[in-house]
Amino acid sequence: MSTDDGKRTPSRRGLLRGTAAGAAVAAVGAGGSARAASGTGQDRAAAGSRQVRVAILLYDGFTALDAVGPYEMLCRVPDTRVTMVAREAGPVRTDTGELSLLAERAMRDVHRAEVLLVPGGGQRGTEAMMRDTEAHDWIRRIHRRSVWTTSVCTGSLIIGAAGLLRGLPATTYWASRPYLKDVGAVYTPGRFVETGKIITAAGVSAGMDMGLHLVSRLTDEKVARAMQLAVEYDPDPPYDTGSPEKADAATQALALKLLADAAR
Amino acid sequence: MSTDDGKRTPSRRGLLRGTAAGAAVAAVGAGGSARAASGTGQDRAAAGSRQVRVAILLYDGFTALDAVGPYEMLCRVPDTRVTMVAREAGPVRTDTGELSLLAERAMRDVHRAEVLLVPGGGQRGTEAMMRDTEAHDWIRRIHRRSVWTTSVCTGSLIIGAAGLLRGLPATTYWASRPYLKDVGAVYTPGRFVETGKIITAAGVSAGMDMGLHLVSRLTDEKVARAMQLAVEYDPDPPYDTGSPEKADAATQALALKLLADAAR
Numbered sequence: 001m002s003t004d005d006g007k008r009t010p011s012r013r014g015l016l017r018g019t020a021a022g023a024a025v026a027a028v029g030a031g032g033s034a035r036a037a038s039g040t041g042q043d044r045a046a047a048g049s050r051q052v053r054v055a056i057l058l059y060d061g062f063t064a065l066d067a068v069g070p071y072e073m074l075c076r077v078p079d080t081r082v083t084m085v086a087r088e089a090g091p092v093r094t095d096t097g098e099l100s101l102l103a104e105r106a107m108r109d110v111h112r113a114e115v116l117l118v119p120g121g122g123q124r125g126t127e128a129m130m131r132d133t134e135a136h137d138w139i140r141r142i143h144r145r146s147v148w149t150t151s152v153c154t155g156s157l158i159i160g161a162a163g164l165l166r167g168l169p170a171t172t173y174w175a176s177r178p179y180l181k182d183v184g185a186v187y188t189p190g191r192f193v194e195t196g197k198i199i200t201a202a203g204v205s206a207g208m209d210m211g212l213h214l215v216s217r218l219t220d221e222k223v224a225r226a227m228q229l230a231v232e233y234d235p236d237p238p239y240d241t242g243s244p245e246k247a248d249a250a251t252q253a254l255a256l257k258l259l260a261d262a263a264r
Numbered sequence: 265m266s267t268d269d270g271k272r273t274p275s276r277r278g279l280l281r282g283t284a285a286g287a288a289v290a291a292v293g294a295g296g297s298a299r300a301a302s303g304t305g306q307d308r309a310a311a312g313s314r315q316v317r318v319a320i321l322l323y324d325g326f327t328a329l330d331a332v333g334p335y336e337m338l339c340r341v342p343d344t345r346v347t348m349v350a351r352e353a354g355p356v357r358t359d360t361g362e363l364s365l366l367a368e369r370a371m372r373d374v375h376r377a378e379v380l381l382v383p384g385g386g387q388r389g390t391e392a393m394m395r396d397t398e399a400h401d402w403i404r405r406i407h408r409r410s411v412w413t414t415s416v417c418t419g420s421l422i423i424g425a426a427g428l429l430r431g432l433p434a435t436t437y438w439a440s441r442p443y444l445k446d447v448g449a450v451y452t453p454g455r456f457v458e459t460g461k462i463i464t465a466a467g468v469s470a471g472m473d474m475g476l477h478l479v480s481r482l483t484d485e486k487v488a489r490a491m492q493l494a495v496e497y498d499p500d501p502p503y504d505t506g507s508p509e510k511a512d513a514a515t516q517a518l519a520l521k522l523l524a525d526a527a528r
Contacts, residue, residue: 065336065495068363072329072468075360076526082362091355091366096339098346099332102355102364153496174496191500203496204336208469213502225505226518231329232417232438232467234506235499236455238477241489242498254490262340 052080052218055113055142058092058103059135061125061264065204066152067101070117072231073211077218085110087135095122097264107138115214116142120153120173120204122263129158136162148214149198152207156200160185168195173203174244175256205242208233316344316482319377319406322356322367323399325389325528329468330416331365334381336495337475341482349374351399359386361528371402379478380406384417384437384468386527393422400426412478413462416471420464424449432459437467438508439520469506472497 054074056067067084075082086092086103093100118139120126129135139162143149151159156172159165160183169188172180180187185200192201192210201210212233216224228234241247247255318338320331331348339346350356350367357364382403384390393399403426407413415423420436423429424447433452436444444451449464456465456474465474476497480488492498505511511519 063336064332068328068332071363072327075362076522078522078525082360084363094339096346098339099335099348100366102366174493191498202498205472205495205497205499209499209501216502221503222515222518223522225503225511226515226522228501228503228506229438229508229511229515229519230522231469232506233469233499233501234455234466234504234510235469235473235497235501237473237492237497237499238480239485239489239492240498242492242496244493246498247489247493251486251490251493254486255493258340258342258487258490258494261342 050079052077052115052147053113054080054082054115054117055085055110056082056117056119057107057135057139058084058086058101058119059121059125059129059132060093061095061128062092062119062121063153063204064094064099064101066119066121066155066207067117069205069207070150070152070211070214073208073215073227074115074218076227076230077215077223080218083110083113095125095264096262107135110138110142112145113142114147115218116146116149117207118151118155118158119207120151120155120158122259124263126154126157130161139164147197148217150200150210150214152201152210153203156180156185157183159198159200164198165200168198169193170195170198170200171202171206172200175203175252202243314343316341316379316411317377318344318346318379318381319349319374320346320381320383321371321399321403322348322350322365322383323385323389323393323396324357325359325392326356326383326385327417327468328358328363328365330383330385330419330471331381333469333471334414334416334475334478337472337479337491338379338482340491340494341479341487344482347374347377359389359528360526371399374402374406376409377406378411379482380410380413381471382415382419382422383471384415384419384422386523388527390418390421394425403428411461412481414464414474414478416465416474417467420444420449421447423462423464428462429464432462433457434459434462434464435466435470436464439467439516466507 071082084103085105089103089106091100092103153173154176156170165183165185168185170185171190171193177187191206192199201207212224215227241251244252335346347369348367349369353367353370355364356367417437418440420434429447429449432449434449435454435457441451455470456463465471476488479491505515508516
């Protein structure tokens with residue numbers, strides 16, 4: 001596959017090979033275009049809408065990767081629009097306070113979304129959201145007509161506090177598993193757990209695995225596989241201590257201390 | 265390990281088990297505290313500073329996960345401060361235009377950082393930064409005194425355009441590998457490639473693997489392993505097409521089409 005268009009300056013040649021090339025489009029055409037593929041998804045029909053609206057709920061003290069991992073998987077799905085939503089439009093600070101993401105819209109102005117995603121947060125942020133009845137009202141309202149309602153990390157405790165998980169299998173951040181029962185959910189192992197139209201993901205980075213799964217649900221496996229390549233998600237961490245089953249007690253304790261010390 | 269403090273309301277019990285618990289601190293104390301561990305890192309000595317300053321350079325059209333993946337790994341490293349830097353302080357839009365991160369400081373106000381990280385971006389954003397001589401001056405200035413200079417995805421083409429990679433092994437986004445030679449670098453396979461004090465990561469999500477490696481370089485393996493658990497980075501994508509070596513031609517072409525169609 002050649003993507004050169006004959007101009008030899010780097011800035012003209014298409015640094016992401018193929019973006020300016022007929023070759024890519026031709027090959028896609030042969031295999032079924034992204035647009036055509038996405039049109040076959042049953043969920044798209046269920047949504048009854050030309051555009052899939054994804055609302056990601058930000059709140060003071062959320063964990064950045066919980067939101068950005070799935071965002072990166074979903075934001076290039078054809079005919080999909082991801083919007084960050086918060087109590088008020090504007091900057092929303094993460095759990096460590098070192099980063100702010102901009103919420104584009106306020107909750108009160110968002111009445112409908114085909115996909116709702118609630119990220120997890122630090123102790124303080126999660127607890128505040130578990131008590132926030134106004135946020136719960138909004139979550140329930142969006143959930144009523146959503147195609148998918150999803151959470152990452154302790155986000156499951158938040159949608160659980162809104163009453164969405166009663167009697168249902170779910171997962172959450174590894175250290176928070178015991179608290180799922182407090183919202184009536186049944187802890188179930190897995191990087192993500194799907195039950196009806198609800199998908200809960202395990203901690204932080206698990207949102208990427210769930211996001212990829214969600215891409216296939218919204219379109220098909222072909223698009224999901226291409227999306228995995230688009231974000232070069234071929235994980236190869238230098239260690240293998242990413243779950244409590246793989247980490248000893250000292251590592252678990254140190255992980256919790258790192259979290260607590262970095263919380264604002 | 266019990267973390268209950270005797271109060272039975274969920275909001276008081278510590279949703280992230282152990283954050284309020286003596287048990288965690290005691291266990292960490294037995295195994296060497298995070299602070300003590302971080303003090304042993306040779307790089308901390310090299311930095312000659314109490315606090316490790318991490319500067320992540322944002323620019324119009326950057327890719328969110330390139331910045332947020334490593335941020336999430338680094339933001340809880342003891343005595344480390346991550347700062348988003350851009351031409352001007354304020355919101356900076358990503359490649360799809362659907363998300364903005366807030367840059368806390370302007371380049372001209374940041375004169376020193378122990379760690380510099382340059383994320384990749386879409387075609388337009390990367391090309392603009394490859395031509396931005398003012399940004400190159402800043403990158404070179406920070407690099408001169410940095411302990412680590414790093415990039416994710418097409419960020420290597422940007423630091424390469426600033427002259428940092430001449431004759432050196434490096435990696436980049438899979439589809440951009442042919443363009444490394446244009447900045448004098450030698451494409452080298454790997455999730456990340458370390459050469460001297462420069463580390464370049466492969467595409468988008470590879471920044472998480474590099475970020476974890478960087479944690480161990482800044483502290484030690486014990487902290488890095490705990491950080492992997494802290495973000496529950498136990499990847500298990502539903503597919504296995506995250507590199508061009510694992511994806512057929514049609515998947516590669518569709519990935520490039522998805523990227524091109526979503527670019528603003």
